[in-house]
Amino acid sequence: MSDVLVVAELTEDGSLRGATFNAITFAQKALPGLGGTFAILVLGANAKARAQDLTGFGAAKVIACEDPSLAQYTAEHFAPTVAEVGKAYKLVVATATSYGKDLLPRVAARLDAAYAGDCSGVTSEDGNLVFQRPMYAGNAFGFCRLTTRIQVATARQSEFTAAEPSGGSSPIESVTKVAPGRAAERVQVVGLDAVKSERPELTEAKIVVSGGRAVKEKFFEVLEPLADALGAAIGASRAAVDAGYAPGDYQVGQTGKIVAPALYFAIGISGAIQHIAGMKGSKTIVAINKDAEAPIFQLADYGLVADLFQAVPELVAALKQRR
Ligand SMILES: Cc1cc2nc3c(=O)[nH]c(=O)nc-3n(C[C@H](O)[C@H](O)[C@H](O)COP(=O)(O)OP(=O)(O)OC[C@H]3O[C@@H](n4cnc5c(N)ncnc54)[C@H](O)[C@@H]3O)c2cc1C
Structure with missing residues (x-):
């Protein structure tokens, strides 16, 4: 069994968002404190194809949850599946993008897990993970331990370099989407008015x-x-x-x-x-x-x-x- 679950992020058009690779680095940095391996979970309408793109990063496995209803992201539809898969892990991570900051607190609540958001570092002390978090606009750092059985954390993208493929070929596993609860009934995506630009996206640009x-x-x-x-x-x-x-x-x-x-x-x-x-x-x-x-x-x-x-x-x- 793996110890860390990385939740991958897709763009609106279903490609992998670069922030996924920063979350992989965060997971890799947490591993010495947990002594195990990591897995990657990707959700979306084309999750199996994207899972294929993630097999070269050293994960014990890549888990694909493919379902047409996951074409557009809402926390209410994604969180039940992430929480169900996340039950088997000690730590669930994503990058602190709008997606990660929206999704993972909900996942933490479902898992009854403590949550450390927007972490700028992770180390281990006496076998426990210690998360570093910027405070007062980065003028001070707070260090925290999460004491629940499952821990949930998001990583500040700029503090973790994007992971590069390391070779190997992780096996791909499929999971079925968990039926969303009553919260999802109150949320309906009626359309997406995305800003169309020829320019690179701000958080991804070189x-x-x-x-x-x-x-x-x-x-x-x-x-x-x-x-x-x-x-x-x-x-x-x-x-x-x-x-x-x-x-x-x-x-x-x-x-x-x-x-x-x-x-x-x-x-x-x-x-x-x-x-x-x-x-x-x-x-x-x-x-x-x-x-x-x-x-x-x-x-x-x-x-x-x-x-x-x-x-x-x-x-x-x-x-x-x-x-
Ligand atoms: C809770 C909180 C959250 C905030 N979050 C953010 C945030 O996320 N991002 C953010 O940016 N700010 C944020 N701010 C606001 C922040 O404190 C500053 O007010 C803001 O960043 C100032 O923007 P500025 O540098 O464009 O303007 P100014 O401080 O007005 O600076 C303008 C600069 O332009 C220079 N200048 C003027 N004319 C010229 C010229 N012709 N050629 C060259 N230089 C010129 C001046 O010398 C000056 O240094 C936040 C504030 C608070 C209280």
Whole structure:
């Protein structure tokens, strides 16, 4: 029997979401404290095909729950199956994406299990898992142990590198969807109004170009050419979102999305701790700000003290020339 169950995540079009691989790394880091193996559970309308994509990551098995009614995610429909499968494990994990943060607390409740959300680390002490969790926007860490027989946890994506295939071929097992309870009767998906974009998804992108309050109404006019030149996703500070310059799902930070791209541009962003909480895991950070004292420069690998309305078009022109 395996000890850790990783709950995989699919995108709306049924592909594997990259966050699944960060959850695998989280599971692998928890294993020394449990001394066993891990399994992966994938749910969806095409779960068997996706399970096939997950056989090379060293799992003891990959469990597929394929059912047409799982084409669209709702916690009420997914949680009963995850909880039923999860009963056989000591630890159930996923990445703390919107999906993981929505699904796993419900799973924990069904399993009567304690839950540690948004963990940035996991170690073991005297045979017990110790979960590290960021507090006060990442300015302090809390360490907790879960004392229930089954433990449930989500991992902060930016703190765990995506697992790479390690060879081997895990066996695939099928399970039947568990009939959802009465809660599911109250929930009906009537449609999905997803934002269609040619750009990479913010949390999956290798490069993110983010703008702050200073970019004002020219948010897209200024940032899109740079994002286009770099093949980047666009992000925003909360101030830019609150002012209506960018949509809410662009927000990076404590109350927005957590990103950890290879390259992050903070343009006209001061560097408030709540913003930094969402992007400090980025490998290389570039800041453009006209205030040399802006806190973002303390974090940035490269800083340019300049007026963004001049610097960004010049950067775009230079990038185009290099092509
Ligand atoms: C509970 C809570 C949760 C929060 N969650 C988040 C969150 O998730 N994400 C988030 O981002 N914030 C969050 N905030 C808000 C956060 O505290 C800051 O208010 C916000 O990040 C500031 O956004 P900003 O840097 O765009 O704006 P400002 O702080 O106004 O900074 C604008 C910057 O632009 C520079 N600038 C001005 N003009 C130019 C120019 N022409 N060229 C170059 N630079 C220029 C200025 O020097 C300044 O540094 C949260 C706050 C609270 C209390």
